Amino acid sequence: MSILADVARIAGVSKSTASRALSGRGYVSDETRRRVEDAAAELGYVVSSTAASLVTGRTRNVGVVIPYINRWYFAEVLEGIEASLIRAGYDLTLYRLSTDRDLRRRVFDYFLVRKRVDAVISVAIDLSPHEVQMLQALRKPLVGIGGRIDGIPSLSIDDVETARLATEHLLSLGHRRIMHVGGDQNEQMDFRVHSQRYTGFAQALRDAGVTVDDDFRQADFSIEGGYAVGLAVLGDPRTRPTAIFAGCDEIAIGITVAARQLGIGIPSELSIIGVDGHPLAEMFGLTTLAQHPGAQGARAVELLLDQLEGTDAAPPDEHLLLPTALTVRASTAARRQPTA
Amino acid sequence: MSILADVARIAGVSKSTASRALSGRGYVSDETRRRVEDAAAELGYVVSSTAASLVTGRTRNVGVVIPYINRWYFAEVLEGIEASLIRAGYDLTLYRLSTDRDLRRRVFDYFLVRKRVDAVISVAIDLSPHEVQMLQALRKPLVGIGGRIDGIPSLSIDDVETARLATEHLLSLGHRRIMHVGGDQNEQMDFRVHSQRYTGFAQALRDAGVTVDDDFRQADFSIEGGYAVGLAVLGDPRTRPTAIFAGCDEIAIGITVAARQLGIGIPSELSIIGVDGHPLAEMFGLTTLAQHPGAQGARAVELLLDQLEGTDAAPPDEHLLLPTALTVRASTAARRQPTA
DNA sequence: CTCTCACCTGGCACCGTTTCCACACAGGCC
């Protein structure tokens, strides 16, 4: 466990010079730098980031708050964030925020606040103004992913527009009996993703002059969730929709499995479109609106580093809307004309 | 940004007393403690964990190295670890180790070593003796999950035994043409999980006196991977196996989807058994050997905290073998007798 | 009545860096 003073001694220089040589800041002659580096290597010296943080006030550590780890979108975002941070020489401290309000408070009051992180990325969590203020009071840059947060830079796909696009795709194929299977409209944590997707869906129908009764079912955002709803909804051939806009690919896949099990042809009898670009979508031939969560994570890190290391002081507190790409596969097709 | 000295001043005590009052160590009168706490609350004071770490040498931060985030087993383990650590008041710093050897070195040489973490949990990574030594030289407790690591406490399921059990289940149902669809036998990072599962499989066959040619196919450990192999293997009814032992539930599910698509009845024409207890297994009626990765994560944290805070100095450097539970569902059944 | 001891408090050194400042020196310019 050698310390800087040891290195300095071996190299025959002062602590200050050793520090400059190793950190690369300030003037050091090439000769001296080499000597210091050799000494450091010989001793197996590594800086104490703790000590460095104490004096510089920077930890090179970013906190990430995220509601799930175990869902495709979130895991993907997390991977994107992690890869970018590591590359930039930052650590990533992970806080999974469950719905437990006490835990959430604890993370904000106790963990995030102890000068442990230089900045925070909030994934799909609708921060309260109080929480935002708190972080801002600590001068910690903050970036949001997955929805708009007032006053801080954030990025997400345009949920309303994406849903509208998906629905219009189905409408353009001649479908009229269309159902949206999506998430809980009252979900607190997840911004208003679910309600926004419903909004886009409803808008598209309205604009097309189509009215559907029984146009929505709630499902857990998972394959199982979609499967359960699929079985429930698709049983009766007279009432079932001819097309479904699923809130995410996992739901769409669940519905697909249910449909196959019921012997319902896709896309001959039922068209399905999802949102996400989940890797399984390809395997199931699922038409979807693809987003790239990994890239979103990377982008968020960029925004953060701009604030952290950027020259200009102005944080762009705008909301970035990312595009989604309609990827047409075999799960959507023109509505089969009722044999007239 | 108030500091301890401010709190002390407001409360009218010395820094040492303020420190004792807030940390709860050492003697402080109730009256004084109250005054200090009030002052701290008033100022919105929070300790600088950096400063505290510098002097105590402890960071209350645990590093987790893990090869994937986006796979069920790993995400589940990670969630288990995270929940336990937070509860114990520890932070979790995440390092995803890809196959990139440079990055791996960098994480070990640069990140883990900077006195930033008190301990390390290694998930499904076969640490080299050198890496273990390095961490041990730093006196950092180390716990492994997912496989045996010599010299440190570790825990995992018994892969050989689990595979044997799965295979015996198929044998006991009368199957003889059994295939194992599993992971790359030469995978470096993942311990020897893949090869161990093959070993257990082969042992069971041998013990039963059954010989199978073409007994193994390699698949990516994912639903897509299983699906691809499923399509390739199940096409020819004369050569296809009557039962498949899949290396994990994701593979098993992929095969199931492929079989359904090919109109192959499960379990009438094909029995499938997996390993994991994946939530989707239930939906697909998949027989499996269930493990509990979340609980494994929690257990690993316990082992770690024992070393970190435990009174006794002896670290139990043994390897814990966790049981798996055979969960029989509808994907395995007695082999249909060839109509003789 | 003194001694011990448990309780309570303050002073101060210390953890291992970074960085400000002072100083030294060499070279180029007026």
Add this chain to the structure above:
DNA sequence: GGCCTGTGTGGAAACGGTGCCAGGTGAGAG
């Protein structure tokens, strides 16, 4: 030759806590 500027170096003061040690109580024991 004096002066400025660009390099190179060392000394010492932070950064914000913790914890050792010393000192001061009052109560109970001998």
